[in-house]
Amino acid sequence: MTGQTQTAGTVAGAVAPAAEARDISKRYGATVALHSAGITIARGETHALVGRNGAGKSTLVSILTGLQRPDSGHVQFDGTPAPALADRDAWRQRVACVYQKSTIIPTLTVAENLFLNRQAGRGLIDWRGLRRRAADLLDGYGVAVDPAALAGSLTVEQRQLVEIARALSFGATFIILDEPTAQLDGAAIERLFDRMRELQAAGVTFLFISHHLQEVYEVCQNVTVLRDARHILTQPVDTLSREALVAAMTGDAGETLAGVDRPAVPDSAPVVLDVAGLGLSGFYEDIDLKVRAGELVGLIGSGSSGKVALAETIAGLRRADTGTVSLAGNTPKPGSVPAALAAGLGYLPQDRHREGLVPLLSVAENATLPITDRLGPAGIVAPARQRAVAQRMIEMYDIKTDGPHQPVNGLSGGNAQKVVLARALSNDPKALVMVSPTAGVDVRSKDSLLRAVTEAAARGTGVLIVSDELDDLRSCDRVLVMFHGRVVREVSRGWADAELVTAVEGVEEP
Amino acid sequence: MTGTQTIAKPPAPAPGRPGLGGRVPLARLRDLALVPAILLLVVVGAIIDPVFLSAANITNVLQQQTELALLVLAEAIILIAGKFDLSLESTIGLAPALALALVIPAASNGLGTELPAALAIPICLLAGMAIGAFNGLLILRFKLSAFIVTLGMLIVLRGLQIGITGGQNLFDIPPSVLYLGNAVWLGVPASIWISGTLFVVGIAALGFFRHGRAVYAIGGNTDAARAAGIRTDRVVWIILMVGGLLAALAGLLMTGRLGSVAAAQGDGMIFTVFAAAVIGGISLDGGKGTLFGALCGVVVLGLINNILTLAGVSAQWIQAIYGAIILIALILARLTSGKAQD
Numbered sequence: 001m002t003g004q005t006q007t008a009g010t011v012a013g014a015v016a017p018a019a020e021a022r023d024i025s026k027r028y029g030a031t032v033a034l035h036s037a038g039i040t041i042a043r044g045e046t047h048a049l050v051g052r053n054g055a056g057k058s059t060l061v062s063i064l065t066g067l068q069r070p071d072s073g074h075v076q077f078d079g080t081p082a083p084a085l086a087d088r089d090a091w092r093q094r095v096a097c098v099y100q101k102s103t104i105i106p107t108l109t110v111a112e113n114l115f116l117n118r119q120a121g122r123g124l125i126d127w128r129g130l131r132r133r134a135a136d137l138l139d140g141y142g143v144a145v146d147p148a149a150l151a152g153s154l155t156v157e158q159r160q161l162v163e164i165a166r167a168l169s170f171g172a173t174f175i176i177l178d179e180p181t182a183q184l185d186g187a188a189i190e191r192l193f194d195r196m197r198e199l200q201a202a203g204v205t206f207l208f209i210s211h212h213l214q215e216v217y218e219v220c221q222n223v224t225v226l227r228d229a230r231h232i233l234t235q236p237v238d239t240l241s242r243e244a245l246v247a248a249m250t251g252d253a254g255e256t257l258a259g260v261d262r263p264a265v266p267d268s269a270p271v272v273l274d275v276a277g278l279g280l281s282g283f284y285e286d287i288d289l290k291v292r293a294g295e296l297v298g299l300i301g302s303g304s305s306g307k308v309a310l311a312e313t314i315a316g317l318r319r320a321d322t323g324t325v326s327l328a329g330n331t332p333k334p335g336s337v338p339a340a341l342a343a344g345l346g347y348l349p350q351d352r353h354r355e356g357l358v359p360l361l362s363v364a365e366n367a368t369l370p371i372t373d374r375l376g377p378a379g380i381v382a383p384a385r386q387r388a389v390a391q392r393m394i395e396m397y398d399i400k401t402d403g404p405h406q407p408v409n410g411l412s413g414g415n416a417q418k419v420v421l422a423r424a425l426s427n428d429p430k431a432l433v434m435v436s437p438t439a440g441v442d443v444r445s446k447d448s449l450l451r452a453v454t455e456a457a458a459r460g461t462g463v464l465i466v467s468d469e470l471d472d473l474r475s476c477d478r479v480l481v482m483f484h485g486r487v488v489r490e491v492s493r494g495w496a497d498a499e500l501v502t503a504v505e506g507v508e509e510p
Numbered sequence: 511m512t513g514t515q516t517i518a519k520p521p522a523p524a525p526g527r528p529g530l531g532g533r534v535p536l537a538r539l540r541d542l543a544l545v546p547a548i549l550l551l552v553v554v555g556a557i558i559d560p561v562f563l564s565a566a567n568i569t570n571v572l573q574q575q576t577e578l579a580l581l582v583l584a585e586a587i588i589l590i591a592g593k594f595d596l597s598l599e600s601t602i603g604l605a606p607a608l609a610l611a612l613v614i615p616a617a618s619n620g621l622g623t624e625l626p627a628a629l630a631i632p633i634c635l636l637a638g639m640a641i642g643a644f645n646g647l648l649i650l651r652f653k654l655s656a657f658i659v660t661l662g663m664l665i666v667l668r669g670l671q672i673g674i675t676g677g678q679n680l681f682d683i684p685p686s687v688l689y690l691g692n693a694v695w696l697g698v699p700a701s702i703w704i705s706g707t708l709f710v711v712g713i714a715a716l717g718f719f720r721h722g723r724a725v726y727a728i729g730g731n732t733d734a735a736r737a738a739g740i741r742t743d744r745v746v747w748i749i750l751m752v753g754g755l756l757a758a759l760a761g762l763l764m765t766g767r768l769g770s771v772a773a774a775q776g777d778g779m780i781f782t783v784f785a786a787a788v789i790g791g792i793s794l795d796g797g798k799g800t801l802f803g804a805l806c807g808v809v810v811l812g813l814i815n816n817i818l819t820l821a822g823v824s825a826q827w828i829q830a831i832y833g834a835i836i837l838i839a840l841i842l843a844r845l846t847s848g849k850a851q852d
Contacts, residue, residue: 088739103737105730107797108723116727116738117720124718 016079018043018174018205019064019095024073026059033059036073037231039207039224041174043078046196046206048216048237051226052249052442057209060226061176064207066091077174096167097176104159106152110134113151114166141165142195157188161195168204175199176207181215182440185302186468186504193219211442212469213245225249250444262454265295265477270328272344272462273431275314278323283309284485287323291431291462296454298473299466300504301482308350310482311435311466315347316340328430341370346429346461348420350436356420357408364390364404367422393422398448414445421452431462438472450475468504470497544790544806547842551813559820567816569699573767575812576701577602579805580760581783582790583705583712584753586804589787590716591749592729592796593649596660596780598757600667601641603775605758606765607671609634610680610687618682619675627684631762634687638758641667642751649750650743664780672773680771691766701763708756713801725749729796785836786811810839 019041026034034056041047051057062068063075066085075082083090104113111134112119119125134147143161145154154162160180167175177196181189196206196219208220216223217237225232225248232248233240273291278284284306291297301307312318314325319335332339340347349356357366367390368375375389376382390404397418401411408416417437424432434453438446454475457463465472473479481489481503489503555562581598588595609630616622625633641663648659693700716722727735728742736742765771784794790807792799814835818828 092739101733103731103734105727105734105797107730107793108726112723116735117724117740119720119723121720125720125723127718 015043016076017041018045018078019207020074020076021060021064021070022074022076024060024063024070024075026063026068026070032229034063034070035229037226037229038073039064039231040234041205041207042222043205044200044203045221046200046208046219048220048223049207049209049226050211050213050216050223050245050249052444055226055249056229057226058178061097061178061207061209064176065095065097092170092172094172095174095176096170096172097178098160098163098167098180100179100182102159102163104151104154104163106150108151109147110138110145110149110151110154110162111147113162114138114147114169137165137169138162141168141199156183157191160184160192164195164199168199173203174205174207176209178209179211179440180208181210181212185304186501187302189215211440213242213443214470216245217242246443249442262296262458262475262477265292267292269293269295271326272328273314273433273464274324274326275310276324276326278310278313278320278325280306280309280313280318280320284482287487289464289480289487291464293430293460293462294457296457296463296465296476298476298479299464299482300468300470300473300479300500302468302504304484305482305504306485307466307482308435311347311350311433311464314340314433314464315345315349341427344430346424346427346432348424348432348434348437350439357416359409360407362390362405363394363399363401363408363411363419366408367393367419368426369423371426389426393426397422397452412442412445414441414449417441418445418449418452421449425452425456425461428459429461431464432456433464433466435466436469436472437465437467438469446471470500473500544803544810547839548806548809548813551810551817555813555817555820558817562817562820567820569702571812571816572702573699574815575808576699576705577760577764577767578779578782578786578811579705579808580708580756580763581779582786582804582808583709583801584756585783586787586790586792586799586801587712587716587725587749588753589792589794590729590796590799591725591746592732593746593750594656594660595642595645595750595753596657597641597645597663597667598753598783599776599778599780600664600671601638601754601757601776602761602764602779603771603773603777604667604671604674604761605634605637605641605754606687606761607675607680607771607775608637610683610765610771611674613684614680614682619678619680621674627686630684630687634762635755635758638754638756638761639751640754641757642754643747645754646747646750650747668777671775675771675773677773679773681769683765683769683771687762688766688769691763691768701767704759704763709801709805716801721745726797729798731797782811782836785840789836789839811836814839 017040020039022038023036024034024038025032025036037056037060039047039049039060049057049060059068063070066082066088069085077094083094105116108116111131114134114137115130119130131147138145138147141161141164143158143165145158145162151159151162164175180192184192193215196208200206208216210216220237222234223237223240223245224234225245227249269292271290272293273289275287275289278287287310289297299307299310309318313320316332316335316337316339324331325334327340327343327345330343332343358369364386368386371389372381373379375385387404393399394401394404399411399418399422400415408419411419421437424434432453437449437453441449450472453463453465465476467473476493478490478492479495479500480487481491481500483504491500552563561567581602584598585595611619611621612623612625612633613627613630614620615624645660645663648654649656690700690704695703716725724735724740724745727738727740728745732742761775764775786807787799787804788794788807789810790799790805791803815832818831823831
């Protein structure tokens with residue numbers, strides 16, 4: 001690969017790069033978003049753009065897609081200067097971006113989304129012809145989606161494919177993928193990568209943004225690192241070690257997320273979470289699992305494995321058809337969140353924005369929501385006590401904030417997640433269930449989040465981590481693998497990545 | 511499904527591709543959801559009183575609904591674009607009142623300007639558009655909440671009408687203003703022709719033209735619409751102006767039909783407008799529903815009203831029963847569509 005990429009690189013050197021941004025500076029008020037940063041993406045490569053939250057990635061993307069005007073600097077496509085900002089059509093022919101936030105209109109059909117605002121010229125829309133054109137377009141890229149389906153009924157994966165197909169249909173051959181894997185499960189990520197490789201072979205250039213560094217190594221040839229609004233390095237990925245990449249992102253030689261060495265949990269430790277014979281039709285069946293006090297247990301599986309539904313059942317968001325969930329010897333009323341919480345459960349939901357936080361309330365209010373009864377007599381919340389408790393949490397979990405009074409919607413993803421974790425742990429739960437705790441969280445925050453979880457376990461909380469992310473599971477005492485609604489495998493600490501991944505994908509014969 | 515999916519869905523089989531347009535008939539069926547209800551009401555009406563099916567009664571029912579229909583047409587387009595306009599019910603009174611006050615002599619409660627009577631209709635329609643444009647200015651330029659802006663405008667416009675007319679009903683209306691509400695073209699009242707035509711134009715525009723589809727795109731996801739090159743603010747502004755224009759036209763029809771402009775003309779209509787739109791399948795969240803559905807909603811409410819009258823329900827009770835039936839219709843619409851009404 002090295003030799004080939006290098007040669008390709010030099011050949012491409014003669015050709016103008018697909019996209020080039022030079023000496024870009026951009027400030028928003030007092031904040032410097034980019035300081036003479038730049039990126040050069042050669043034609044036909046898949047280029048990674050990495051950096052911690054707030055490093056300037058989003059600003060660079062919005063400048064590359066013509067949504068923002070840089071204060072200074074130049075953008076070029078294929079050697080020619082970028083079009084005027086108002087000329088949206090010209091931009092769309094050069095570059096397309098599949099954002100994390102969907103730009104699909106859920107209430108319209110797939111066909112109409114593909115040809116939005118160009119369904120027809122001035123005349124009548126020929127709906128039948130539009131669907132046929134959409135079907136041809138989707139077929140052309142091998143996307144198996146019904147053009148007459150409502151876009152809102154698509155899965156995240158299908159939605160991304162439709163967005164990619166739409167981008168290509170404008171004639172753009174340079175596509176920016178902004179964290180495309182954040183909401184996909186392992187199998188879907190592999191399918192996305194296969195498709196990216198196919199398109200790359202057909203001449204499409206990609207800029208790939210991800211928090212998952214192993215994906216960068218898997219699919220990209222070159223990587224550009226931004227840190228604190230500056231360009232740090234651009235290098236072929238195979239000459240850059242993982243440690244060096246993390247160091248470039250964090251600015252110091254951060255340790256990799258290896259499992260923390262912890263003493264084994266004795267068999268005598270009490271069972272704090274006991275799931276027996278649990279089944280929910282359509283999701284999972286016959287699940288038995290036990291988590292002891294102080295134990296870290298991982299649960300991994302693909303998106304269709306039923307692992308999230310299982311976590312939601314334990315938290316009381318769903319009601320199982322069969323079986324029981326016991327928390328520290330009690331059996332809370334099934335399907336009731338307050339009962340589960342009262343029985344000593346802490347729960348970290350999958351989507352922190354929707355279920356985790358009240359965005360306009362302050363860090364202090366969010367973090368102390370479940371323990372307001374302890375902050376004063378007779379339901380009164382004493383502000384001073386609330387602030388003091390929140391301040392303690394901010395220090396304990398290393399939350400980067402202006403102070404307890406800051407609204408949580410002003411926090412970065414990692415820090416917002418720390419607030420959710422602080423809250424889940426605020427009433428010293430006996431068992432903690434976390435779903436995808438590090439999704440959309442940068443490397444450094446990931447580390448401190450996982451450290452906080454390990455510390456909670458050391459204090460005697462039994463933890464169940466439900467995640468696709470291998471790094472989340474490294475410090476677990478054991479990891480259970482779910483496949484099509486059943487636990488198919490259990491591995492103890494020291495597992496090899498390949499072993500776990502094959503079990504998750506169900507490639508292995510049982 | 512757009513990244514906010516939090517409850518895992520059951521593992522669905524990989525979606526195949528049913529033949530082209532496989533789901534279109536289903537979507538069309540949802541459009542026609544109210545047609546059985548309309549047929550049922552017609553049968554019930556015929557059983558209650560044979561007069562119901564007479565041409566005179568049907569014409570009467572339809573004509574009484576034309577003003578409501580125009581307001582629903584305006585409101586439905588605005589709702590599909592994801593906005594609100596509560597002030598339509600005041601526009602329907604103020605626009606004709608203002609036009610007439612400028613035309614009729616001071617002795618008939620006019621303002622004394624006594625402009626030529628031929629200007630009455632243009633002034634009325636322009637006043638409606640100007641109100642829509644002003645709403646647009648506050649909502650789009652000053653980024654105020656559409657709900658509160660138009661609620662404020664509802665009160666201000668009603669107050670203006672009372673101020674201009676001194677709280678009096680306006681009589682002594684020039685024949686040109688009376689014409690549209692009274693004329694009969696080809697045996698059918700002109701107002702029915704006008705409303706019907708405008709609905710056909712609206713259905714065609716929103717269903718088959720790029721600029722009409724932009725209204726759905728804006729209501730469904732404004733950012734995505736903007737990213738697709740739709741000038742979202744301009745489209746919404748135009749829609750608000752068209753809404754005011756339609757309300758002013760409805761005001762003309764009502765003035766002609768009743769032969770006067772009451773100080774309270776249109777007062778309280780907005781509830782019925784929203785009820786008809788929602789029963790007709792228009793989502794208050796924007797992006798969903800069709801104008802045909804909204805028209806069906808108007809017809810359903812009109813038939814219910816007529817049947818209650820024919821059945822001899824006492825006038826003191828008719829309002830409570832009418833309101834209750836609207837609530838039941840909403841519940842039924844919710845059950846048949848199977849989705850939460852948002």
